[in-house]
Amino acid sequence: MLGTSKALVTAALASSALLAVTVQEDKLGYQDSPLIPGTEWHVHDGLRPQPRVVTPGAAGVSQSAPSDAIVLFDGTSADAWEGGPWEIADGAMTVNGKGGIKTRESFGDCQLHLEWRAPELGDGPHAKGQGRGNSGVFFMEKYEVQVLDCFENRTYPDGMTSALYGQEPPMVNACRRPGEWQSYDICFRAPRFDADGSLVSPAVATVFLNGVCVHHAQPLIGATRHRQVAEYAAHGPTGRISLQDHGNPVSFRNVWVRPLERAE
Numbered sequence: 674m675l676g677t678s679k680a681l682v683t684a685a686l687a688s689s690a691l692l693a694v695t696v697q698e699d700k701l702g703y704q705d706s707p708l709i710p711g712t713e714w715h716v717h718d719g720l721r722p723q724p725r726v727v728t729p730g731a732a733g734v735s736q737s738a739p740s741d742a743i744v745l746f747d748g749t750s751a752d753a754w755e756g757g758p759w760e761i762a763d764g765a766m767t768v769n770g771k772g773g774i775k776t777r778e779s780f781g782d783c784q785l786h787l788e789w790r791a792p793e794l795g796d797g798p799h800a801k802g803q804g805r806g807n808s809g810v811f812f813m814e815k816y817e818v819q820v821l822d823c824f825e826n827r828t829y830p831d832g833m834t835s836a837l838y839g840q841e842p843p844m845v846n847a848c849r850r851p852g853e854w855q856s857y858d859i860c861f862r863a864p865r866f867d868a869d870g871s872l873v874s875p876a877v878a879t880v881f882l883n884g885v886c887v888h889h890a891q892p893l894i895g896a897t898r899h900r901q902v903a904e905y906a907a908h909g910p911t912g913r914i915s916l917q918d919h920g921n922p923v924s925f926r927n928v929w930v931r932p933l934e935r936a937e
């Protein structure tokens with residue numbers, strides 16, 4: 674879309690010294706990282722347009738698992754997970770600095786539901802950007818849907834809440850306030866590789882944040898990387914789901930998954 678072109682953004686910035694100074698002071702992300710193939714944006718480009726804010730509908734009753742789901746966390750037991758262990762209290766498990774956790778079981782194509790909560794902002798200076806409520810959901814331990822508190826908190830768009838990290842910003846910013854529970858409903862299609870390891874079809878993700886569609890059948894360009902272009906490396910048809918310890922006490926609850934397969 675012309676209105677979002679980088680040339681226009683850059684020209685607009687150059688046309689106003691005052692604005693340029695403002696942007697300089699509020700610099701987001703990177704422009705010294707490689708270009709994302711097929712786009713005009715660098716990995717983690719702070720000039721990439723910020724998705725507009727959408728206020729999600731009121732939080733309802735937390736959706737319980739359907740009958741064929743595999744419950745990964747019911748509020749009391751983290752037996753489905755390795756790593757951590759994270760602190761369990763009040764029906765939630767919370768990142769505690771003991772490292773990430775991953776499911777014992779492996780999954781390929783699947784529907785994942787989870788709820789997460791970024792820590793409330795206390796008194797005093799607040800962390801900004803990637804430092805606020807950072808965690809992440811990784812499919813196959815490789816493909817990250819970012820968890821971050823982006824309620825009135827700007828960061829580079831391909832690293833914001835529900836971004837396919839380093840690749841694709843969400844269509845909109847449907848964050849709730851920190852301290853409130855938020856939901857992800859994600860349908861993930863695993864990438865396919867042929868016998869010699871060549872990519873046959875990419876991973877694809879459809880993501881709802883708080884009931885708002887933020888990615889619709891979005892292909893991934895590879896496994897998540899920081900400040901580098903994502904790349905595929907051949908792997909098997911299934912892998913573990915992992916949750917990131919990024920040093921912030923993000924909580925999770927009501928986590929369940931349904932492997933997706935056709936009847937025939």
Ligand code: MG
Pocket residue numbers: 807808809819820917919
């Ligand atoms: Mg993260």
